[in-house]
Amino acid sequence: MADDEVILLDYWVSMFGMRVRIALAEKEIKYESREEGLLALGNKSDLLLKMNPIYKQIPVLVHNGKPVCESLNIVQYIDEIWNDRSPLLPSDPYQRAQARFWANFVDKKVTVPPRGGLLWGNGEEQEAAKNGLLETFKILEGELGDRPYFGGETFGFVDISLVTFSCWFRAFEMFGKFSIEAEFPKITEWAKRCMQRESVAKSLQDPQKVYEFVVEYRERLRKRLGPE
Numbered sequence: 001m002a003d004d005e006v007i008l009l010d011y012w013v014s015m016f017g018m019r020v021r022i023a024l025a026e027k028e029i030k031y032e033s034r035e036e037g038l039l040a041l042g043n044k045s046d047l048l049l050k051m052n053p054i055y056k057q058i059p060v061l062v063h064n065g066k067p068v069c070e071s072l073n074i075v076q077y078i079d080e081i082w083n084d085r086s087p088l089l090p091s092d093p094y095q096r097a098q099a100r101f102w103a104n105f106v107d108k109k110v111t112v113p114p115r116g117g118l119l120w121g122n123g124e125e126q127e128a129a130k131n132g133l134l135e136t137f138k139i140l141e142g143e144l145g146d147r148p149y150f151g152g153e154t155f156g157f158v159d160i161s162l163v164t165f166s167c168w169f170r171a172f173e174m175f176g177k178f179s180i181e182a183e184f185p186k187i188t189e190w191a192k193r194c195m196q197r198e199s200v201a202k203s204l205q206d207p208q209k210v211y212e213f214v215v216e217y218r219e220r221l222r223k224r225l226g227p228e
């Protein structure tokens with residue numbers, strides 16, 4: 001695998017791209033990162049359109065010229081290809097199924113939709129999205145319980161699926177007017193624990209920068225789409 005060519009089509013603030021960055025860092029894989037344009041507002045490269053013609057989204061992992069799409073799918077692929085080190089999914093089939101269930105739950109419920117919702121929406125729509133997110137965090141706080149990581153003692157697939165949202169927590173808090181630390185102390189401690197890993201710390205972005213991105217992006221969306 002020493003001569004592998006690995007390219008990641010990414011966007012700096014993407015929580016989905018960050019998942020792949022963490023997995024590659026855990027496996028110590030060297031790769032080239034290619035930054036796409038400001039995604040929902042255009043500027044997609046020809047390479048992205050060619051490599052992900054169905055969804056036209058990042059992240060895409062291009063491994064020896066072949067594309068793999070969808071962040072959780074990519075993380076599983078990385079785990080299977082570079083299976084000689086730092087396993088990300090449990091080896092036990094039941095535990096693997098559980099890990100996939102919870103990562104899928106995160107994917108469905110901890111969302112930042114391209115329009116509307118908590119970050120880009122207003123009024124009742126924003127309030128409903130906030131309440132949904134609080135409900136989701138309550139479930140996740142219960143699932144984590146007193147364990148250090150979602151898989152138990154070791155950092156893994158479910159942690160990767162969720163931790164990339166932690167640099168978006170500040171934006172969630174500012175727009176939702178709530179405190180994740182006050183309401184979800186276990187998730188807060190877990191996120192800090194994950195950040196102690198080099199793979200996570202170097203893959204995530206500064207929460208303040210993410211918040212500023214959200215403020216600016218809301219403005220761009222408003223100008224492009226008009227007031228809601």
Ligand SMILES: N[C@@H](CCC(=O)N[C@@H](CS)C(=O)NCC(=O)O)C(=O)O
Pocket residue numbers: 011014015016017039040056057058059069070071072114
């Ligand atoms: N389910 C996808 C979501 C990927 C996604 O939403 N990517 C966004 C950036 S965060 C994107 O490329 N948006 C551009 C667009 O949809 O036009 C995954 O897990 O990879």
